[in-house]
Amino acid sequence: MVEKKIFRAPSGTRDILAPESYRWQKLISIFSHIVESANYGLVINPLFEEVGVFTRGMGEASEVVKKEMYEFTDKGNRTLALRPEGTASVVRSFVQNRPVLPWKAWYVTPAFRYERPQAGRYRQHHQIGVEVIGIQDPDLDVEIVSLMSQLYQALGLSKIELKINSIGDEQCSFSYRQLLLEFLTQRQDELCEEHKQSYSYNPLRVLDCKKISCISLTEQAPKLLDNLCNDCYAHFDRFQNGLKSLGIEFKIDHRLVRGFDYYTRTTFEFVGLALDAAQNGIGGGGRYNGLVESLGGPSEAGIGFGIGIERLLLACDAEDVFQIKPSQIDIFVVDVTGGDQARDLTYRLRQAGLKADRAFGSKSMRSQLRLAHRLGAKAALIIGSEELEAKKVALRWLNQEILEDGVEKSQQLIDSSEIISYLKDLSEFH
RNA sequence: GUGGCCGUAGCUCAGUUGGUUAGAGCGCCAGGUUGUGGCCCUGGAGGUCGGGGGUUCAAGUCCCCUCGGUCACCCCA
Incomplete structure (x- = not known):
């Protein structure tokens, strides 16, 4: 008797069969039409990279890099990692291929992070997104956000909220960091247990801590927006005006500090208000004006967003929209x-x-x-x-x-x- | 990585204080007089009760371990 072993998809991964997969096809098709009508071109990158692409791109200290990467050594002794997100790989491919500027690219890709699965979170999830290299103009920030907004609209989502913030450039971000550090040092006994230990390492992270103690403390802390340099302030101002002009509603969120180190100036995030799961972020991104250079390229500006397909579909389910029926046979x-x-x-x-x-x-x-x-x-x-x-x-x-x-x-x-x-x-x- | 809850047919679940060959609904397959889809009727296939060990005359039911799922924390899409 042969022992019967039933293989299952690894923890945190799943199979998408028809008819569910019809929604995926349709979603990707809608997205590609939206971004291609804005002149973005599809980029297809490898699923794994030298690990340095991610550690340098996202920051050694970021949680994803510290404990969530699928790292492995291949038979040639290279240290590689499955991509945990899209941006770093896309920027690496820009640096390597040097397409003419400005470069507007879109992608659809799996992303891998080793963490405990739960509602709306997988070890292999899928993202659609765009990246643009070579444009400083804040009107591009508006365009980027408008593409996301168009997608949500096309799917029929209405219970969503856009949060925006600016974390400044290298200069004013650095001086703000000092200011915040001073504030936190003075009142460190009011921080949560974890941040009492770690606040000095990256004070910005305290801003998006969910503990009540940190929230009430940081409400009194100096605000990022009050400390931007003139250029960054003007950039953020035009960004806001552009959104208003397009009729895209938003809220300024002083606590919106995203998880990767590469962000500068504009950051934004859409949340699904109909989602009751702990993971309600359905897409986010921002500017990364230093990333291209830190991956060995020229000093060029960059901006992009990523949207999680699984979460986007969860949001659609929560609002009972975008329920696709497969086409019947003739x-x-x-x-x-x-x-x-x-x-x-x-x-x-x-x-x-x-x-x-x-x-x-x-x-x-x-x-x-x-x-x-x-x-x-x-x-x-x-x-x-x-x-x-x-x-x-x-x-x-x-x-x-x-x-x-x-x-x-x-x-x-x-x-x-x-x-x-x-x-x-x-x-x-x- | 830490914690709570849960594992019985393909799916959703029942299974009484441990007690005969483990059930239902849905789904699937085949029929309902030799050539016609729905509904209805009849029959059938399908489970080592997640796995291993223990207690007991007896375990789906109690205990331990393990694996898996799920939710939350952390962080993110």
């Missing part, structure tokens, strides 16, 4: 004469552009029609011995109420040689 071929007719006819139907299926094995006519009904076929083409003899096929419409016995059911005989061209002319199949 024709189901019923053949009770041995299968030759079904084999050849389905092939011809598909060549003619119709969505067609059939039953395999020698099933009864009733069984085959049940299958046709269950699959939601618009019509069946029936071939029995009489039809075969007469070189005809019976066309039977299925997408209608079943009629009482004795009432003529809609069915007609058509010459086999003409069936394809007959069907192609029918409006039902266009």
